[in-house]
Every structure is written in structure tokens, then in C-alpha cells.
Amino acid sequence: MSRPTRQYGGFLPAVLVTPAVVLLALFTVAPAIYAVFLSFRRLKVGRGLLGGGKPTEVWTGLANYTAALSDHEFWASLGRMLLIAAFGVPATVVLATVFALCLDAKRARLTGFARLAIFLPYAVPGVVASLLWGFMYLPATSPIGGGVIDYFGTKGIFFSVANVAVWGVVGFNMVILYTTVRSLPRELFEAAELDGASEFQIAVRVKLPLMAPAVAMVALFSVIGALQLFNEPTTLKPLANAISSTWVPLMRAYTDAFVDNSIYEGAATSFLLILMTVAATVVVSAVGRRIGRAR
Amino acid sequence: MRQQRTRWVPTLILLIGALYCVLPVLWIVIASTKTNDELFSTAPFVPVFNGGFWSNLDALFSYNHGIFGRWVLNSVIYAVGGGLLSTAIAGAAGYALGKYRFTGSVVLFRTIVAAVLLPQILLAVPQFLLLAKVGMTNNYAAVLLPQLVSPFAIYLCKIYAEASVPDEIMEAARIDGGSEWRIFRLVGAPLMLPALVTVFLLQFIGIWNNFLLPFVMINDDHLYPLTLGLYGLMIITGGQAAQYSIVIAGVLVSIVPLAILFLSLQRYWKLDLISGGVKL
Numbered sequence: 001m002s003r004p005t006r007q008y009g010g011f012l013p014a015v016l017v018t019p020a021v022v023l024l025a026l027f028t029v030a031p032a033i034y035a036v037f038l039s040f041r042r043l044k045v046g047r048g049l050l051g052g053g054k055p056t057e058v059w060t061g062l063a064n065y066t067a068a069l070s071d072h073e074f075w076a077s078l079g080r081m082l083l084i085a086a087f088g089v090p091a092t093v094v095l096a097t098v099f100a101l102c103l104d105a106k107r108a109r110l111t112g113f114a115r116l117a118i119f120l121p122y123a124v125p126g127v128v129a130s131l132l133w134g135f136m137y138l139p140a141t142s143p144i145g146g147g148v149i150d151y152f153g154t155k156g157i158f159f160s161v162a163n164v165a166v167w168g169v170v171g172f173n174m175v176i177l178y179t180t181v182r183s184l185p186r187e188l189f190e191a192a193e194l195d196g197a198s199e200f201q202i203a204v205r206v207k208l209p210l211m212a213p214a215v216a217m218v219a220l221f222s223v224i225g226a227l228q229l230f231n232e233p234t235t236l237k238p239l240a241n242a243i244s245s246t247w248v249p250l251m252r253a254y255t256d257a258f259v260d261n262s263i264y265e266g267a268a269t270s271f272l273l274i275l276m277t278v279a280a281t282v283v284v285s286a287v288g289r290r291i292g293r294a295r
Numbered sequence: 296m297r298q299q300r301t302r303w304v305p306t307l308i309l310l311i312g313a314l315y316c317v318l319p320v321l322w323i324v325i326a327s328t329k330t331n332d333e334l335f336s337t338a339p340f341v342p343v344f345n346g347g348f349w350s351n352l353d354a355l356f357s358y359n360h361g362i363f364g365r366w367v368l369n370s371v372i373y374a375v376g377g378g379l380l381s382t383a384i385a386g387a388a389g390y391a392l393g394k395y396r397f398t399g400s401v402v403l404f405r406t407i408v409a410a411v412l413l414p415q416i417l418l419a420v421p422q423f424l425l426l427a428k429v430g431m432t433n434n435y436a437a438v439l440l441p442q443l444v445s446p447f448a449i450y451l452c453k454i455y456a457e458a459s460v461p462d463e464i465m466e467a468a469r470i471d472g473g474s475e476w477r478i479f480r481l482v483g484a485p486l487m488l489p490a491l492v493t494v495f496l497l498q499f500i501g502i503w504n505n506f507l508l509p510f511v512m513i514n515d516d517h518l519y520p521l522t523l524g525l526y527g528l529m530i531i532t533g534g535q536a537a538q539y540s541i542v543i544a545g546v547l548v549s550i551v552p553l554a555i556l557f558l559s560l561q562r563y564w565k566l567d568l569i570s571g572g573v574k575l
Contacts, residue, residue: 012475013391017403020388023444027422028410034428035421099312102305109306110313116558117313120320123557124550125504127522131529131546132319135326141539143322143339171316176569199302228416231506231522238530250507253420258511263424270420274413281412 032274038267039064064268073246074269080158081248085226087162092222095166096173097215101203103174104181115178119171126168130235133164138239152240160240164232169225173218180214181207216288223284227277230254249273320550327351327547331540351544358528358541365517366524367548370503372435373520377442378499384444385498386491389452390483394460404453410446416507423511437512438520442502448494451568455490456483493565496557503553521549 042060068074099118103111121129135141137151137160151160184207192202208215230250237243245259246252253273257266325340330347337343355363391397392404422441426432460483468478484491506522513519516527525545531538 010475012479013395013397013400016387016391016479017400019384020444020449021403023384023440024406024410024446027441027444028413028415028418028446031418031421031425032413034425038424095312098308102308105302105305107300107302108309109301110309114309114313116561117317118309119316119561120554120558121316123500123554124320125506125522127504127506127526128546128549131525131542132323132550134529135539135543135546136319136322140335141326141339167316167319170312175564200304224412224414228414230416234506234510235526235529250417254507254511257420257424266420267424270417274417277414277417278412 032271035267035271038264039271042264060264064265065272067265068268068272074249074252077246077249077252081226081229083158084162084165084229084248085223087159088165089219089222089226091162091166092170092173093215093219095170096177096218097208097211099170099174100177100181100211101207103178104207105199105203115175118174121168121170122172124168126164126231127235129168130164130232133160133167134236134239152236152242154242157236157240157242161229161232161236161243164236165225165229169222173221177211177214177218180211184210213288216284220281220284220288223280224277227273227280249276320554323543323547323550326543327540329540331538334540334543347540351540352548354541355544355548362516363524363545363548366519366521369518370520370522373438373442373505373509374499374503377439377502378495380439381443381445381448381498382491382495385448385452385494386484386487388449389454390456390460390479390487392449393453393456394462394465394483407446407449407453411450413446415441415445416505419507419511422508426512432512433514433518435518438505438509438518441508442498442505445498445501448498451494452487452490455568456487459490460486489563489565490568492563493568496560496564500557525549 040059040061041057042063043055044058045055099114102108103115124132136144137146139146142151150156188206188210189202192206197205228250229248233243233247234251237245237247245255249269250273253266253269256269257263322339325342326334328342328344328348329337330343330345330350333343333345333347392400392407418441423432426437431437464482465478468482473481503520504522505520506526509518509520509523510526513523516524519527525542528542528545
């Protein structure tokens, strides 16, 4: 109890956190627990001995999980998501870092305009961005050679979806990284300049290592973002035959629960996704910490 | 003597980046001036001034008895209402966690940090299953309630309260006889205002852009937000190229006001809150 000021407060702190606690319990914890509960249940069709064929809910153990995990399509949807992430995550991280460093470079011009322009897509909802790019890709309306390049082909589609996602988030990440560079001590750069380092060397050898934790954070957000991929492929689906209704994992969870009316398998898929997100977060942040320590 | 020459490499890289981000929006602005026939027959980046713009807007807002206006209004209700409420809830909780120690405060904060790592969007299907069980889907509350609490917003507010509301000022106010509530209202809340504005903008954009939650919760198209409405419009008209101009006008109307609003509010964004607040 070394910080006495923190102990006063009477009922106030409890009152202040109550709305947040109640809402967290009702809309984060309870749905997660309910999803876990449902994922171990299934419908059993009645035999008609006692009052007819009304299906009843029974425990089913891990059946829903083994069904999902042994389903080829589940792994295929994960693979497609990873392929999009393999384009999208490095592109987001590299572009955001390069733009942030260029904004901070001495005597670069038009930085105010560029900052606003690159940030602009953040104000565009994912669904709207997908429609926007959908028209850019569509052969009939494409101003970027959609008549020649097949943006909706079985291979091109991965690039096309990743591009919409990168377009939407690169500006936000750039601003985060730019704020980080601006907060670094200027004397370091001036000292490097006096030592004869070029602007490029200062950016790569001095600024970049100091930005590393923020770059790792941007990478983590991008990986988590990839696991949540849903809006872009769902919106592009009416335009692109290559996108199926179970194209990425979250689309599959939706299709399970709403199209196939199998809420039990939908719950199992949702919970598997949550587990994978937690695992990805732990791995990426552990790697980030190790890189940070190595420096 | 420093030379004042422009550095061309970073300037050029930034210009290419700006072009990449702006061109699709510019194309939509230009495409919205064209009727459907002109869309396919004229050069892509040359606008047409034959009244196509107004006839497209007219077609959009009169579509299905003016339902598009209703979608705009719904998005405003969801984003402004949800944004304000969730900011107030996060601000209050963040202040309490940052400035007081009370029963369960450590456990609560750890739970919130864990919840930050759990993307809310993955909970949309479970949230629907639970709300459907108690018959609470397909209304405004079904979309608003799950978005009222954001662990990330609480986390940011806690960090900011710790850093920007000095214990000394609170202590001085106590000695002057101020109640804890008065101290929160007159000292804590005003000092946290910059963080609250940023949190509001983040929440506003998050809710405005949300698609999956209304997608699973809402059946009635009168309750759709813009994102869902435009998606529905695309599904309905997607097969027919004759309807593209309506969707293009809808895309334009949903981008431009928000873009102007947010670019003009840019100096209120305190994103260093995020880059400084989150440590791996």
C-alpha cells in the first residue's frame, strides 16, 4: 500500500467501472462461454417414442471440432487466408514504414498533402472500399486494365483482396509509425549527420532500429486483421466467381451458422478462430520481444 | 550552410503512395458524373457534364421509396450514439482503473488487457447466437449494445489517465473538500479530454465501418447501416451492369462526407496515444 492516494475514492471507482464490467460480462464473456457450450452440443432427431420427432439438443463431445478439423475445406479456407496474409501483411508493414520514413526525411516536399492522401482510405469502410476496387477490377468499368488483367481469376483474386485490405489500413499504420519517429530524440540524427551519415543511412541505421517496437506492433495488428478477413471477400463475392461462401475462415463460420443452419458447427469454427488468434498474438509478440531484446 | 534542394526520392515515393490512395476515390467521383451508358463508353478519368451526376443521385435517393436516406440516418445513429456512449463508458472505467486501487481492480485490468487481444469481430457470430436465444436480435439495440464496450478504448483511457491526471492536483482538491465525484467531473474528465476525442473518433470509425455485426443481427432492411445497405444493393443489382451507376453514387455518398469530416478533424487525432500506449 505504498500509493495512498489510490486508496481513497469510496464508491466512486466501483460506480465508474460498473457499466464497463456489466457490458463486458454480457457481450464479451457470456457469448464466448455460450459459443464454447454450443460447440459441444448437437441436435438429435427424436425417435418418436415419447411425443414425436421433435429434435432435442444433446452433448456430443468433440464431434463438432473433429468435424471441422477433418474437413478439407476448413484447412483450405485457412490456407487461402494465409496466402492473402502473405501478400498483405508484409506489404502493409513495409509501405507504412517507408512512407513514415519519407515523411520524416529532410527536404521532402508535399508531405502535408501526402500524409492526408495516404490517410484518406482509413475513413472508407471496408465494404465500400471493396465496392470501389470492385469497379476498378471489373473488366467493363476498369480504368486499370481489367480487360487485359484478370483481377478476379483463381490466382489474381488473392492479390486483389489483399490489395483492398492494404489500401484500407496502410495510412493508419503510417501515421502511427510517423508519430513514433517524430517522438525520437532529434539530437541522435544530428549527431549521425555530423558524422557524415547520409539521409538514407540515418533512416535505415538510426531511425529504423529505434522504431522496431512500433513496427512489430503494426505487424501484430496486421496479422490479427488477417484472421478477421471477412468484409472484403464477402463484398467482392457477387463480382468474382473465384470466391466461395467458405473462402476464408470467418466466412465459413458465418456460412455454418446462417446458411447451413448449423449453429453448433458455427460455434466450433468461431471458437477455433478465437484460439488461433490468441495463439498468433502470443507467437508474434514473443518474436517481437525477442527481436527487441536482440537489438 | 545547408542546401535547400528538394529530396526527390522520398518526395517521389510519397507522391506514388498518395496517388495509389487517392486515384480510386477520384475515379469514383468521376464515374458518378456518368450515366450507365457513358460509364462504358467514355474515357475512365474524364468526367461528363450531361446531368448524369444529378440523375444518379436522384435515382439513388428515390430507390425503393428513399431507403438509402434511411441507411445514412441509421449509420449516423449507430456511429454517433455508440461512439459517444462507448467513449463515456471507457473514459469512466479508464479513470477508475488509472487513478484508484479498489477490490478487483488488478483482476479487472488483466481481463481487459486479455480482451484487447480478442478481436470483437470474431465474437459477432457467438453474440448473435446468444441474443437470438433471448429473442433480442433484429433491432437497433442488437447492433449498438455489443459495441458499447471496447477493451482497447478502456486500455487507452487508463494509460492516459495515469499519465495526465496528476495525483497532486487530486490531493489538493481533496484537501479543499471536493468529493471524489466532483474531482472526477471537474479535474479528471477535462484533463482526459484529448484522449476522449481520439477514442471517440476511433470508435466512430469502427462502428461506421462495421459490417459483420449488423450483417448477422439485422434482417429488416429499414435497420441497415450504410455498409450493409450498399452490400445489399450490390447483391441485388450486381448481376445487371445497368444498375452500376446507382451503386457508384451510393459509394460516393458514403465516402465523401466522412472523408471531409475526418481529414478536417485530423489535428485532433492523438495517435501517439496508440504508438506510445501499446508496448509489446
